[in-house]
Amino acid sequence: QVLLQESGPGVLKPSQTLSLTCTVSGGSINRGGYYWTWIRQHPGKGLEWIGYISGSTYYNPSLESRVSISGDTSGSRFSLKLTSVTAADTAVYFCARAESYYNHYFDYWGQGILVTVSS
């Protein structure tokens, strides 16, 4: 059973950098060929794919200039950084796992963490 858990600050000021960590238990981001992903959901809105790490990384072009995803060598965590945040980045941030590149649906999700950007 794979479990994912997001952690990080819940409140940021405009222009700061959002930094979140996803802790993975029951699996490793360095094994299995899975795609470890960040997805966000603006309040009351739909889901927006941010990017993944699976050895290499790939980001949503709409966020590419501000986002980076990295993994730690232990294989138990991966992180999201989003620079120069504004109120438009206020959202619930989920980490999730995709089965493979071609089967890129999300079978495991974290519970989500609300990040609010406010001055």
Add this chain to the structure above:
Amino acid sequence: EVVMTQSPGTLSVSPGERATLSCRASQSVFVNVAWYQQKPGQAPRLLIYGASTRATGVPARFSGSGSGTEFTLTISSLQSEDFAVYYCQQYDNRPPFTFGPGTKVDIK
């Protein structure tokens, strides 16, 4: 980028009735569509992938169909725990992988 649209925005259904939710892709995504259920305060839950394959543990009352640009999620007999928001997602094209705006299923 493939744009996913869903209809209706809200579907009011009585318990025990059938619910039919639609999802359309802006270009063909073959059968590379997944469906998720999301309840308030929770993460989405994978229901269907490959347009029609139920994920592990998903009840048989949930079924998916379609290919190309038109997809359907059917809940054959709504139970109280099925009232939620449902999202479709395409994963055919290269990233970004995109979701529809959701259909809320509420109690009639």
